[in-house]
Amino acid sequence: MKVRYFAWVRERVGKAEEDIDPPADIATVSDLVAWLSRQGEGYAYAFENPNVVRSAIDKRHVRADARINGAKEIAFFPPMTGG
């Protein structure tokens, strides 16, 4: 599964994307956020306030309780500031 990071989430994690292989009991986006937060200081910093970070599965916005089963690409990013 590919994970992509944008804006300050990308800067804190220290990379724009990576391939990950989380354990089988990681079922939802919030499980994945908790698991990623344990993968190093940058991750912990990026997700220090998990309610602020938004997520998308396969290029659609999802909530934290969305299931990640079957996802090809999961993205994490701050609230959008386009327009």
Added chain:
Amino acid sequence: MKVRYFAWVRERVGKAEEDIDPPADIATVSDLVAWLSRQGEGYAYAFENPNVVRSAIDKRHVRADARINGAKEIAFFPPMTGG
């Protein structure tokens, strides 16, 4: 006092403007409408439904109960359809 007519009010009255000298007891716009309606068939037709015709005194919208004393120019016209 100058009176101006626009759109179908102008067409029905048969002229775009005229100078009038109404009797002294004609105090308001609705008095003037009633008086004009008696000046001929075209006027009667133009003002047959006085609630539809709008009026302006010195280039400002006014209601039918506005006093005409001191007015230089009074205009009558249908509801506006600009824009």
Added chain:
Amino acid sequence: MSEATEMTAILRLQREPFDAAGEVAALTRGRADIGAVVTFTGICRADENGEPITALDLEHYPGMAEAEIGRHVEAARARWPLLGVTVIHRYGRIAPGEDIVLVVTASSHREAAFAAAEFLMDYLKTRAPFWKQVEKAGDEEARAKTWIEAKSSDDSAVERWKSA
């Protein structure tokens, strides 16, 4: 006048077509405090109430039209933090596809620009002394002209600005 509140207002009534892009450029040129520009262009359609037309003919009340639009531009300025407003309204004969009216509003942020443009259009429709006649298809002799009736939906649209 402080630079922060500098506001350009342009108001023109004319028979000739206008250049919307040129008007927007004139309003924003050399400024870096404008963050949002809303442009409304009203265009003559080839039909009115489902019937084909060959032209619109717009009559106006010279002097009052400028004064009335000017009062509403002032009201918009008083109500929203505008940095620029342009209103151009044509009169005379206008063919389908041609522009009729242009409203441009500029502000730091989009909310004021959108609200002021809608406010001005609602008032232009119901309060500015213009009257539209449609010219229906036919040869020179047979061309019937009919005055367009005011729409009650336009009256309701203008009402919303009174309560707020």
Added chain:
Amino acid sequence: MSEATEMTAILRLQREPFDAAGEVAALTRGRADIGAVVTFTGICRADENGEPITALDLEHYPGMAEAEIGRHVEAARARWPLLGVTVIHRYGRIAPGEDIVLVVTASSHREAAFAAAEFLMDYLKTRAPFWKQVEKAGDEEARAKTWIEAKSSDDSAVERWKSA
């Protein structure tokens, strides 16, 4: 597809500046069923929260940005009788005075054109995956970059489209 409901939708993300007037012309050319065109242009200001900036830098999520904007263009089409929609959003470095985003909506009447343009802008601000960084004044080394925080007023603006 019947001619009466023919609708043109143009959606582009690009690094280069755009030509708003050319986009409006492309949307309206050769048609006489469009009576109202609303154009919103978002422009880079020289200040952010009162502090001078030298540029904005826009990051986006390629693929998702197009898909998300496309979904909202579809939602706008479903909700209002639109005859044309254009959305262009730039990314990369943008200097003060330069355009950032363009939304053009065309309809027979003004209400739909205004509402759809506001709807699309509210959604672009809060749902399209773009992130703005401001570059503050200073020499090449000293230039500090800061991510702009999302505004709660933008979240409230988007809420209004849900109840209606």
